[in-house]
Amino acid sequence: MSAIQSQENTQALPASRWRLWIDGCGGYLLLTGTQWSVGGLSQATTADICVRADWPRSAGSIERIDGDYFWQGRNSSDAKVLLTSGTPMPVPGSAVMTLDQPSQLSDTAVLSLNAPHRFDQHVDGVVLVRETVLIGSGNECHLRCRDASERAILQLKENQWYAKSGLSGDFYRLDPGHRLVLQSLAMTLETA
């Protein structure tokens, strides 16, 4: 077990938030940390992941333990449920949210909602980041940009985002508020 995993298991890290806008692809909420609260959108919502749906303000939380994701209902007596990729979360309500881990090489997961529901902050998906995020047209990519001709890799190091195009090459710093163009991918990061 790595030191990072041990650290994550013993203490839930606070979530940091960014929004990533990719032209021609979508908008995504990037969340770091190991535990994220989930709830429906309302004026008093303080959840990390807000869904515009008939969910309670505090529906539960998602926790990452050793690369696995678990759903914990809002009651502490609720059993912790392992979230397998593509399986809907057991949240009562009309919205159906699924967690996907498309890449075997990364523990990063992507939350998506079935139609007609949407996340708050006008994003198309929520990314639970574990170090790296893969962007491209393939099914193994976390952020699927169907028209992208190549892949890009986002990496978080010391609370600073870096990106590079393809598997080789150099990383470029992705500063909030500045657009970064990597081949066919143009992306802009902003703090959420």
Place this chain on the structure above:
Amino acid sequence: MTKAAKNAVEPKVSRSLETSAPTTELPGANKTVGNSTPERITTGQSPRKPRLMNILLDKLREQPEPVQASERRLVGVLMDTETDNDFDNDFDAVNDTDKPSTSSASQPEGRNDDPWIGETQIGEISTRSMTFTYPPGSTPLPRYTIRRGVGIGGFGEVYFAVSDVGKEVALKRIQRNLEIELRGVSQCLNLKHPNLVALFDICRDSNDQSWVVMEYVAGLNLRQILDESPNGLPPVEVNRWIQGIGAGVHHLHTAGLVHRDLKPGNIFDDLGLVKVGDYGLSKFISSSHRGGHTESVGTFHYMAPEIGRGQYGREIDIYALGILLFELLTGQVPFDGESCHEIIVKHLTATPDLGGVAEPYRSTISRCLEKDPRKRFESVADMLASLPLGVADAGVPSSARQSSQEVSCEEFEPINAILVANIVDPVSTNRLGLEGVQSPTFVDEPVARAAQSSWHELSRWWSGGSQTPESKTAHQFEKWILLLVAGFLILANRFWLVPMLTLVACVYVPYYIIRQMVLHSRRQPSYAEAQRIATVVAPQRQAISPSAWRNGVRNELRAKPTLHRLAELNTSWIAAMVSVAGLTLVAGVIGLDNVPVFASSIAPYAWLAVIVLSATCGILGLGKLWECDEGESLPRRLVLAGVGAGVGFLAYTAGGFLMIPLDQGLVRDIPSSFSMNLYSGDGPHATAFMAHFALLFVCLRWWKPVDPLRRKRLSLWSVAVAVAAGWAVHQVLPITGAIGMWSAGGIAIAVQLSAPWVNSRTPQRNLSQPQQATGDVVNAAQAGAYDA
């Protein structure tokens, strides 16, 4: 032609306008569109009365090379006189990528003397990276903040933006063909239909650029969906799509508009609703406009043949709908080719191969794709009527339909039906726990209520509950007298009594049944009653299969926090110490019977205990680490080999410390040639012990006896196998006193006694629940382990 080539031919139009948006410049990055392959527009003068198809073919003949996949798209523009100059300027801006970048608004609106101006303009535009003018956060329009670029269409860029109050919209920046686009959009501004992308407004920014504010469509377009389903969509989805598209196009037609650019890239799945977009190219149908004095931007795969003759009636939309229907069913377009020239010729002359399409879709497509527009369906409604679409549900989100279908498929009895069944069937009543509840309809029926009341009183009298013991004999006598009198009266009057009762039954039974039905159809169960019934009749939990049980428990084991896991391991180690002590005690009692007890006679047992305990602790640790999944055998065996080597070294060291004669008890004489590194005249070296235990640990799957999901708490078979393996290893690599064989048996017993065990026969408990107190943690850690 491949799918990629088709995509390339179809939807992509690049742009060339760049502004000074803040962009991080990277070496090699495609910073601007102009850095990529330059666009090339082939132009030519043509007669004032255009013949688009002929000109297209002429231009294609000048360019005999086939269309390159993902590189080219043909845009044919046929325009009337008054729009020449607009197109001139706009397309100049589009194609001259070497010029300094400007915005379309900064282009002069006046005349342009470029020689390529003509009624027909054919452009081959490379598909390149989408680099949008405005980055996220820009506010070109005062009330809207751009979030990201969505796409680049034939007339400009489209952005996803959010208004100050949170309304999500799409902003279309009109860069090219300004007048045409604005005219088309303004005509469509007041169209309202659920299957059309709504247009909200047209605004101008501070640079006098025009923006169309329209509905934001969050879902994929049909092109993207078809790309993921190369063999076509399921029939249900085909019906949903074609009905939604048809409804939207039909609404356009009834408003006097023709879409003229129907293609998968212009059709969207807006969170379950089919939406037809990009109808800004639509043109009012009128006698003056059905001729050639209009403009057209089409995609060859969906372009009706009469467009070459300058006819732009609603028939071209029906033709495109036929192409779309074929593509929805098969994933392919009916007219495909290696070049645009080939596609156009096929549209003009070829008969589509509909052999793979079932009826009635085949007939519908065949009629839609008639070369003569007059032979096609007269309206979209006629076309849709020829399809087995069923109830119009184009406006219903697919998710909602799916939910309703799922609900309808539920095999639960309706609550009302259950109530009726309860009244008729006392068995089911008892099952529901409703035996104490009288049927309200039965009680409310006057005749039945009177009869029931009388029968109840008679029963009470018959049972004699109110009688005193003294009058009990008299009461028995009265009962028998009454019974005899009643029997006599019935027998004496049976000739008229039976027909009368039959008549009453014939009247009353139908009355009673009808009354029951009417009242039950009106009556709804109370919330509490319904909840109780639902609880009682809830489907019983199905017995899960062993594999499903293992998966479920394994998942719960994965959910176990690390602290919880460490507590379990600690407890297992303590249990291992106790187990080894007990085993050693038993072995000592048996082995030291009739033997004088000295230090030298006790030492081998202590030595064995040390070996067993160290090995047990190591295996328990690894087992705790590996309990989350089934794991792979080879890596685990390699790790176990390392642990075995460590145990062997410890055994050698402990043997020396306890002054065990290491050269005794070898199974055979060790030849000198066997290995000088392992053995010598003094007996086995430390390496021999390490190799012995490493081999012992490799040859057995030691993680199985410590797996919480093992079948039995203590399997004697596992112990026997371990002893046999120890004996076999001892034959190959003998060590002192066959200690390896005895150790193997002891380890097999100790690890099974110490490791947690989840009994599959007992009700499953949640193994991942954190406990509140330390003591509870230990107890919970062993909850699954020691509940045998």
